[in-house]
Amino acid sequence: MAVRLGAAKRRAVLAALALELNRVVSGDRLLSLVWDGSPPPQAKAALQGHIAQLRKVLAGGVALITRAPGYVLTGERGAVDVFRFEDLVAGAREAADEAAVGMLTSALALWRGPVLADVPGTEVREVVSARLEELRLVAVQELATRLFRLDRAADAVSGLRDAVAAHPLRETLVARLVLALHWTGRQAEALELFHRTRERLVDELGVDPGPELRDAYQTVLAGDTAPKPVERGPVPAQLPREHRGFVGREPELSDLTESLRGDSATGLLVGPAGVGKTALALHWAHRVAAQFPDGQLFVNLRGFDETEPLDPRTALVGFLRALGATDSRIAADLETQAAQYRSVLAGRRVLVFLDNARSAEQVRPLLPGSAGCLVLVTSRHRLDDLVVTEGASALHVQRLPEEGAESLLAAVLGRHRIEQEPDAVAELVELCDRLPLALRIAGARLASRPRWTIQSLVDELRDERHRLSALELPEAGRGVHAALAVSYRELPEGAARLLRRLGLHPGTDLDSYTAAALLDINVASARTHLRTLAYASLLHESTPDRYTRHDLVRLFTHHLAAGESEVDTVLATDRLLDYYLWVADAARAHLSDHVRPFDPPEHRPATFPELPSHAAALDWLTLEEANLRLALDIALNSGRRERTWQLALCLDAFHFRRGNRLDRLALCRIGLVAARELGDEHVEATFLLRLGSTLADLGRLDEAIGACTRAGELAGGDRHLELAALANLGYCLMADDQLDRAQATILEALEVAREVGDARSQAGVQNNLANVLLRKHLPEDALRHASEALGLFTSVAPSKAHTATLHTVGTASQQLGRLEDALESYRAGLALAERLGDRYQEALCRRAIGDVLEQSEGVEAAVPHWLAALHLYRDLRLADADELARKLDPHVLAGPDVSVGATR
Structure with missing residues (x-):
C-alpha cells in the first residue's frame, strides 16, 4: 500500500533507516545523512518530528522503534526493495539457468530509475548508489549470460543496450552486447559497436580492448552461431598461511x-x-x-x-x-x-x-x-x-582475556611447562598486557631457553624500566616498543607532544582538562590531540572525553618522557599537580562545612571542569580519586610539601564524606608530616583535628584526645581553629564517656561559636551538646538543643552536620517514646545523607530506622534496614559492625540482599 510521506526530508529519514533495516542508526548519523553532514541547530527537533510522523503512516509489518543510540526500522527483508533485489541476485547465482533468468528479471524489474532519485541531499544516495548500480550491472551481465545459454540472446539486447549507453567503457557489458547483436543476426551493428568502443578506449583511457571484448569481436568475424560460456580469469589464492597457535577469539x-x-x-x-x-x-x-x-x-x-x-x-x-x-x-x-x-x-x-x-x-x-x-x-x-x-x-579488537592469553602461551611452550608454574604464568600474562605480540615474544624467549623457569622471565619483566626492551626481538627489529615507535613517529606534532607528556601522568586514565594542563593549552586543542591518539589506537576513549591506555603503552610514554629536558618535565609536573589541586579544592568547598580556600596555585589552569553543585563535586572526586592519590604520591616523593598537605586535605574531605576512616587516617598522617616539615603550626593543627576525630571513630580514644588537645595548643589565637579544637575535643571526650568534661568543653566551644558569629558552627556545637545530654539520659534537654540546632541549619546550605543533627533529633524522640517523630527524623536524615553522599550518616540512619521499626512493628520489618546498614558498616570498617551483626539472625545474614528503597 502506497502512503504519502509529505516532507522531502522525511523521505530521506525513511530511506536512511530502510537501508539499514533491522539495524540501529544513531541519531547523530541520521542527522548527518539527512542534512548532508551539516545539520542546522533545529535539526534534532525536526528529526524527532519526522520520526513521529513516519510512525503514523508505516504499516505492513514495518515498525519504527527508538533504540539507543538512535532508531531502528524493523521488518522482513522483503519489505525493502533494495534487499529484495539483493536476495534475488544472490539466489540466482546458485540457481539453474531457467530459474536464474526469472529471478534476475524480477530483480531488474524493481528498478524505476536512479537510486533514491526523489530523496533530497546527496549523502544518503552516496552511501548506496554506487554499490547498487554496480550490483544492477552485474545482474544485467549475469542475465545475459544465462539467456545466451538458453539460446535467447534476443531477450538480452534491450537490457544490455541500456546498460552500455550508461557505461560505454565497461568492456564486459559491451562484449555481451556485441555477442547478443551477433547471435540475433545484426553483425554490422555488432562490429560498429566494437570499433566505436575501441576508439573510445584508446582516446579516453589510452588502452586497447581487453581479452573478453576481443574474443567477442573474433566470434563475430568467425561467424560462430553457438553461444560459448563466458570465460572467467584465473582464481588467485593469496591468503598467507595462518599463524601457528591461534587461540580463542x-x-x-x-x-x-x-x-x-x-x-x-x-x-x-x-x-x-x-x-x-x-x-x-x-x-x-x-x-x-x-x-x-x-x-x-x-x-x-x-x-x-x-x-x-x-x-x-x-x-x-x-x-x-x-x-x-x-x-x-x-x-x-x-x-x-x-x-x-x-x-x-x-x-x-x-x-x-x-x-x-x-x-x-x-x-x-x-x-x-x-x-x-x-x-x-x-x-x-x-x-x-x-x-x-x-x-x-x-x-x-581488544586484548586477550586471561584464559586466552594463557592458552596462547601453552601453544608456544606446551601445556606441561605452563602447568608447572601457574602463578608465574598468570603474572607473565599481565606483565605482557595480554597482548598477543608480547606473549609470543615472551613465549619465544622461553621456548629457546628450555632451562629457564617462567618465573625467571617474570622477575626480569617486573622491572618497568626494562620491560619493553625485554619484549623485543632485536635481530628482527620487531616487538612492542618497535611497533609503538612507528605509530608515535607518524603522529602530528601536537599529539606526539601530548603522548610524551602522558609519561608524566601517573594514572591509567585522564580527561581533556588534564591533558590541557600537561601541555598548557586550551581544552579544545587537547581534545583534538586526544582524539588523534585514540584514532591511532594509542589511547582508548572509555567514556565520553575520558581516555585510558594499556600498561605497555604507559611504559612507552615513560620512555618518551625520559627524553624530555628536566626543566620541561618539572614544569609540566607542577602544572599537572596544580590542576588537580585547583579542581579538588573547588570540590572540597562543596563537601566540607568549614572551608578556607587555598591561595591560587602557581600554575592556575586556564580551563577546568566547573563543579556547580555538591553532586558534581562528589562525582568528580569519585572519578579522579585514583589519580589524586597518585598525584599526592608524586608531590610527597618529590618534596613538594605544600602541594602534599593540600592534596591530602582535599582527599580527606572526600573520605570524610564517604566515611572511610582508615584512608582518612593515612591521609592525615601524610598531611601532618608535610606540615611539620614546613614548620606550619596552623596546618599541623588542622590535620591533628582531623586525625583526632578519625581516631575517635576507630575507638582509639586516648590518641584522639591527645591529638585534639595538641591542636588546641597550636591554635595560637585563631578563634576559628580554637573553636574546631574545642568541638573535636568535646566529641572525643564524649566518645570516651568523660561526659562532664565533654559537656564543659562543648559549652566553651559554644561561647566561641557565638563570639565568631558562625551559625553553622553554633548548630554543630549544639548538636554535640545534645549528644552529651543523651549520654546523660536527659532526652528532653537533648531534644531542645538539637531542635535549636536544626533551626540554625535552615539558614545555611545543607551539610554533614545537618544530617547528624537530624539523627540526634530522632534519637532523642525515640528515647522519649515518640516513635513516629523519630522515624520521620531518621528518614529525613537518610534522604539528606544520600543526597550528600555521606555513607557514614547513611549507615547510622539506616540502623536507627531498623531499631525503631523493631520497636513498632517487629524484627521482620527491621531486618532489611539492618542489613543495609551492616553492608555500609563493613564497607567503612566501623567498629560496631560486629555488634550490629549479632542483632541479625545468622540465617538472615546468609540470605540475599533485601531492597530498602521504601525508606527514602
Missing part, C-alpha cells in the same frame, strides 16, 4: 560472521599494535575462503612499517595481474586502474584482505564494486571514514 569470530553477512560487506578490524588484528582476520578469512570460489586477494599495505605506506596503485597492479590482466592492459593512473579492477571483479565472488591500512584514502581504490565480494581491512587507525562512506562494520 570466539566472540570476535562470531561478531565477524554476524556483521559480514550479505553482499558487498566490508569488515574493519581496528586495534593497537600487537593486539592480533591480522591473526584474527586471517583465521576468519581461512574459515570462509570456500565461500569465495573466484579467489582470495591479499596485500600488506604497510601502513605502519618503517618504510612509506604502499601506494594503492602498486596494490592494484598486483591484484590485476593476479586476476589475469597483462601489464600492457593495465592503465597508469589510479582512477582508471580502480575502474579496471572493479570491472574484472564484476560478477565474481572474491575475498579481498587489505592488511595494515594507513588511511581510508589508501583503502578506497581497492574496494570492489561487485556485490559478490567481501573485504577485510585491518588498521591501527579507526578509519571512521570507511564506516561512514562505505558502510564498513568496525570491530575493535
Whole structure:
C-alpha cells in the first residue's frame, strides 16, 4: 500500500533507516545523512518530528522503534526493495539457468530509475548508489549470460543496450552486447559497436580492448552461431598461511560472521599494535575462503612499517595481474586502474584482505564494486571514514582475556611447562598486557631457553624500566616498543607532544582538562590531540572525553618522557599537580562545612571542569580519586610539601564524606608530616583535628584526645581553629564517656561559636551538646538543643552536620517514646545523607530506622534496614559492625540482599 510521506526530508529519514533495516542508526548519523553532514541547530527537533510522523503512516509489518543510540526500522527483508533485489541476485547465482533468468528479471524489474532519485541531499544516495548500480550491472551481465545459454540472446539486447549507453567503457557489458547483436543476426551493428568502443578506449583511457571484448569481436568475424560460456580469469589464492597457535577469539569470530553477512560487506578490524588484528582476520578469512570460489586477494599495505605506506596503485597492479590482466592492459593512473579492477571483479565472488591500512584514502581504490565480494581491512587507525562512506562494520579488537592469553602461551611452550608454574604464568600474562605480540615474544624467549623457569622471565619483566626492551626481538627489529615507535613517529606534532607528556601522568586514565594542563593549552586543542591518539589506537576513549591506555603503552610514554629536558618535565609536573589541586579544592568547598580556600596555585589552569553543585563535586572526586592519590604520591616523593598537605586535605574531605576512616587516617598522617616539615603550626593543627576525630571513630580514644588537645595548643589565637579544637575535643571526650568534661568543653566551644558569629558552627556545637545530654539520659534537654540546632541549619546550605543533627533529633524522640517523630527524623536524615553522599550518616540512619521499626512493628520489618546498614558498616570498617551483626539472625545474614528503597 502506497502512503504519502509529505516532507522531502522525511523521505530521506525513511530511506536512511530502510537501508539499514533491522539495524540501529544513531541519531547523530541520521542527522548527518539527512542534512548532508551539516545539520542546522533545529535539526534534532525536526528529526524527532519526522520520526513521529513516519510512525503514523508505516504499516505492513514495518515498525519504527527508538533504540539507543538512535532508531531502528524493523521488518522482513522483503519489505525493502533494495534487499529484495539483493536476495534475488544472490539466489540466482546458485540457481539453474531457467530459474536464474526469472529471478534476475524480477530483480531488474524493481528498478524505476536512479537510486533514491526523489530523496533530497546527496549523502544518503552516496552511501548506496554506487554499490547498487554496480550490483544492477552485474545482474544485467549475469542475465545475459544465462539467456545466451538458453539460446535467447534476443531477450538480452534491450537490457544490455541500456546498460552500455550508461557505461560505454565497461568492456564486459559491451562484449555481451556485441555477442547478443551477433547471435540475433545484426553483425554490422555488432562490429560498429566494437570499433566505436575501441576508439573510445584508446582516446579516453589510452588502452586497447581487453581479452573478453576481443574474443567477442573474433566470434563475430568467425561467424560462430553457438553461444560459448563466458570465460572467467584465473582464481588467485593469496591468503598467507595462518599463524601457528591461534587461540580463542570466539566472540570476535562470531561478531565477524554476524556483521559480514550479505553482499558487498566490508569488515574493519581496528586495534593497537600487537593486539592480533591480522591473526584474527586471517583465521576468519581461512574459515570462509570456500565461500569465495573466484579467489582470495591479499596485500600488506604497510601502513605502519618503517618504510612509506604502499601506494594503492602498486596494490592494484598486483591484484590485476593476479586476476589475469597483462601489464600492457593495465592503465597508469589510479582512477582508471580502480575502474579496471572493479570491472574484472564484476560478477565474481572474491575475498579481498587489505592488511595494515594507513588511511581510508589508501583503502578506497581497492574496494570492489561487485556485490559478490567481501573485504577485510585491518588498521591501527579507526578509519571512521570507511564506516561512514562505505558502510564498513568496525570491530575493535581488544586484548586477550586471561584464559586466552594463557592458552596462547601453552601453544608456544606446551601445556606441561605452563602447568608447572601457574602463578608465574598468570603474572607473565599481565606483565605482557595480554597482548598477543608480547606473549609470543615472551613465549619465544622461553621456548629457546628450555632451562629457564617462567618465573625467571617474570622477575626480569617486573622491572618497568626494562620491560619493553625485554619484549623485543632485536635481530628482527620487531616487538612492542618497535611497533609503538612507528605509530608515535607518524603522529602530528601536537599529539606526539601530548603522548610524551602522558609519561608524566601517573594514572591509567585522564580527561581533556588534564591533558590541557600537561601541555598548557586550551581544552579544545587537547581534545583534538586526544582524539588523534585514540584514532591511532594509542589511547582508548572509555567514556565520553575520558581516555585510558594499556600498561605497555604507559611504559612507552615513560620512555618518551625520559627524553624530555628536566626543566620541561618539572614544569609540566607542577602544572599537572596544580590542576588537580585547583579542581579538588573547588570540590572540597562543596563537601566540607568549614572551608578556607587555598591561595591560587602557581600554575592556575586556564580551563577546568566547573563543579556547580555538591553532586558534581562528589562525582568528580569519585572519578579522579585514583589519580589524586597518585598525584599526592608524586608531590610527597618529590618534596613538594605544600602541594602534599593540600592534596591530602582535599582527599580527606572526600573520605570524610564517604566515611572511610582508615584512608582518612593515612591521609592525615601524610598531611601532618608535610606540615611539620614546613614548620606550619596552623596546618599541623588542622590535620591533628582531623586525625583526632578519625581516631575517635576507630575507638582509639586516648590518641584522639591527645591529638585534639595538641591542636588546641597550636591554635595560637585563631578563634576559628580554637573553636574546631574545642568541638573535636568535646566529641572525643564524649566518645570516651568523660561526659562532664565533654559537656564543659562543648559549652566553651559554644561561647566561641557565638563570639565568631558562625551559625553553622553554633548548630554543630549544639548538636554535640545534645549528644552529651543523651549520654546523660536527659532526652528532653537533648531534644531542645538539637531542635535549636536544626533551626540554625535552615539558614545555611545543607551539610554533614545537618544530617547528624537530624539523627540526634530522632534519637532523642525515640528515647522519649515518640516513635513516629523519630522515624520521620531518621528518614529525613537518610534522604539528606544520600543526597550528600555521606555513607557514614547513611549507615547510622539506616540502623536507627531498623531499631525503631523493631520497636513498632517487629524484627521482620527491621531486618532489611539492618542489613543495609551492616553492608555500609563493613564497607567503612566501623567498629560496631560486629555488634550490629549479632542483632541479625545468622540465617538472615546468609540470605540475599533485601531492597530498602521504601525508606527514602
